[in-house]
Amino acid sequence: MSPPEPRPIFVAIIGVGGVGTAFLPQLDHVRRTLAARHPPIDLRLILARRTTTQVLAANWHALDIPTLATTLAASHQPLQPLPELLAHLATAPGSVILVDNTSSLDVARAYPAALRQGLSIVTPNKKAFSDSYELWQAIFNAAANGPSPTSSPNAGYILHESSVGAGLPxxxxxxxxxxxxxxxxxxxxxxxxxxxxxxxxxxxxxxxxxxxxxxxxxxxxxxxxxxxxxxxxxxxxxxxxxxxxxxxxxxxxxxxxxxxxxxxxxxxxxxxxxxxxxxxxxxxxxxxxxxxxxxxxxxxxxxxxxxxxxxxxxxxxxxxxxxxxxxxxxxxxxxxxxxxxxxxxxxxxxxxxxxxxxxxGAGGEVTAMGVTADLLRVVQLLQ
Amino acid sequence: MSPPEPRPIFVAIIGVGGVGTAFLPQLDHVRRTLAARHPPIDLRLILARRTTTQVLAANWHALDIPTLATTLAASHQPLQPLPELLAHLATAPGSVILVDNTSSLDVARAYPAALRQGLSIVTPNKKAFSDSYELWQAIFNAAANGPSPTSSPNAGYILHESSVGAGLPxxxxxxxxxxxxxxxxxxxxxxxxxxxxxxxxxxxxxxxxxxxxxxxxxxxxxxxxxxxxxxxxxxxxxxxxxxxxxxxxxxxxxxxxxxxxxxxxxxxxxxxxxxxxxxxxxxxxxxxxxxxxxxxxxxxxxxxxxxxxxxxxxxxxxxxxxxxxxxxxxxxxxxxxxxxxxxxxxxxxxxxxxxxxxxxGAGGEVTAMGVTADLLRVVQLLQ
Incomplete structure (x- = not known):
């Protein structure tokens, strides 16, 4: 009998600036660690999106992380509207973790719908949690780790350690x-x-x-x-x-x-x-x-x-x-x-x-560290 | 249709000294929080054991936490040999978390077998992790969160934040x-x-x-x-x-x-x-x-x-x-x-x-805090 296929967990990144660039090698490190676990976890990067372009993997295959910058630079894929893209991600054959490495309020406003559709989110995006209290409530009411995780039977988790003091715990x-x-x-x-x-x-x-x-x-x-x-x-x-x-x-x-x-x-x-x-x-x-x-x-x-x-x-x-x-x-x-x-x-x-x-409490690598640690916590919660 | 019975997670305490006494109100706080979750978790204290006596709940019913000291003082239950007691706990109808609030090397030596039998462990017991490297390896080789969690299909988790610096993270x-x-x-x-x-x-x-x-x-x-x-x-x-x-x-x-x-x-x-x-x-x-x-x-x-x-x-x-x-x-x-x-x-x-x-980095309440935070992490892992 052949060993069972490792279970995939999909990762989608929005934002490939200072934090996003520092995050990539950490993601690759974590990907290798999880692949070596018993049983292994197949952490698959399936989306990288920045202001002008995006790369979305075909058929939920993994994008290569070390060459991602080159792939992204060469990409001519048009930017899909964010709600449409998130709805597509929610159809992945496995759990999806959205990594928002932007500081965009527009992306943050998409969190509640994404969480209800089952996407988990890790992010250093301060604006998501410091704008109106209504947005805060909408986000945590939609999240599985919010005060009343009843919005959806498969609601996603949200963690944001790096939104204050970067990687400091x-x-x-x-x-x-x-x-x-x-x-x-x-x-x-x-x-x-x-x-x-x-x-x-x-x-x-x-x-x-x-x-x-x-x-x-x-x-x-x-x-x-x-x-x-x-x-x-x-x-x-x-x-x-x-x-x-x-x-x-x-x-x-x-x-x-x-x-x-x-x-x-x-x-x-x-x-x-x-x-x-x-x-x-x-x-x-x-x-x-x-x-x-x-x-x-x-x-x-x-x-x-x-x-x-x-x-x-x-x-x-x-x-x-x-x-x-x-x-x-x-x-x-x-x-x-x-x-x-x-x-x-x-x-x-x-x-x-x-x-x-x-x-x-600032800087690409230590901020990315907080994001990566959150990602590992979500992986643990999804197991 | 009546709502489903909340899932029980059983807690067994060894050691009711300085840390153990400070731990009890924290356990009661956490018990109430988990009972209010959606879906609720029924955290049930089923054992308290100290050097001279123990109280083991009948039929896996919950012991009352606020009156535990009195119950223990009045108890005439003889001390069962530890391995026999742990084997009994492993037959509970649900996950069991063993809280070792002692500083006993004898109790620590029982960890590997307990973990293999599916008990999870949280503890501030320094001796468990600073004695021989063989004991360290035996413990983590048996644990689900060790490097090779293959010892048993239902191995337990072990966490020990308070073994260094009490509740400091x-x-x-x-x-x-x-x-x-x-x-x-x-x-x-x-x-x-x-x-x-x-x-x-x-x-x-x-x-x-x-x-x-x-x-x-x-x-x-x-x-x-x-x-x-x-x-x-x-x-x-x-x-x-x-x-x-x-x-x-x-x-x-x-x-x-x-x-x-x-x-x-x-x-x-x-x-x-x-x-x-x-x-x-x-x-x-x-x-x-x-x-x-x-x-x-x-x-x-x-x-x-x-x-x-x-x-x-x-x-x-x-x-x-x-x-x-x-x-x-x-x-x-x-x-x-x-x-x-x-x-x-x-x-x-x-x-x-x-x-x-x-x-x-010392003191009953802050040490107990590290134990309680670990207990909550294990509860999350067991979900």
Missing amino acids: LLTTLADLLATGDTLTKIEGVFSGTMSFLFNTFNPVTPDPTTPAPTFSASVTTAKALGYTEPDPRDDLNGLDVARKLTILARLAHIPIPTCTSFPVQSLIPPPLATCTSGSDFLAQLPHHDTQMDDLKASAANQGKVIRFVGSIDVASQTLKVGLESFDVSHPIAALKGSDNIVSFYTKRYGDNPLIIQGA | LLTTLADLLATGDTLTKIEGVFSGTMSFLFNTFNPVTPDPTTPAPTFSASVTTAKALGYTEPDPRDDLNGLDVARKLTILARLAHIPIPTCTSFPVQSLIPPPLATCTSGSDFLAQLPHHDTQMDDLKASAANQGKVIRFVGSIDVASQTLKVGLESFDVSHPIAALKGSDNIVSFYTKRYGDNPLIIQGA
């Missing part, structure tokens, strides 16, 4: 704390790699005695040169990225935040520069506004503190805020390095000293 | 890093709450200017008075607890450490005091040996450093060591508070700045 840890019955009191942290770099540079705990720390505007210019900011740095300085991540954590802690703008978010864009026509115009004007940040730094220094851009959730009062705060030089938030993130979970069980997780 | 994080194809280079940390407290007290980063820091022996006396040490503090100071945890992490990183004593472990017990007849005799003699620790502290201070008791694994060279090292005052290991643990994972993907997890 933040969402799994928060889920474990809550599921085991701990009482969360506060979440606080540095949630933006860009903001982390800016303030670790502008206001270091131990300044180099031979070279004065750069001004705030010079720190922004350096961060942009190193690729740590969006093309227009105002997209980081407006605090919205942090607000989105905080919205996701709060909702997971059962606080029904309406949108990512429904709580105080401090923007670091000086008001007169909000209307600059370009990022480079903004950068050219920013030095004229350095005094305000210098004053904040000096006043923190008088108390033995440094300033950092943080987000916090007070769970009991359901209060979220995002902005500058000053921290004692011995505080773990002050001691952060480079562009690292740090998140402190204060709970009843952990008492005065929180459970802290820190490390790189 | 260390083992899941290490597993995710490896499973997604990252390359681990080094693991380093403070793995003992007792050692953490001792050195944070004896050699604080920012000493109180009005009160000199206590001597090392005084720190040990305080730690014992606060319940942070074993009854005989030498059981902490010999470094073996840290060596056991390091052995577990190394084996999970695919380094086949023969036993927890097969690498250098520095003992902080002055050699002449190894033969003291009691813990209190030891504590009385310890002040005569404070000079050596004072010298180490002074010599670290000359370099702007503090001393800490750490464990480290250099993955490439497969080198493990446990002992005193000095750290820059700005290093996260130096800045630790109270009796917290900290673990840094250095990997290729994370680069120079490691992924760091810190927080309470």
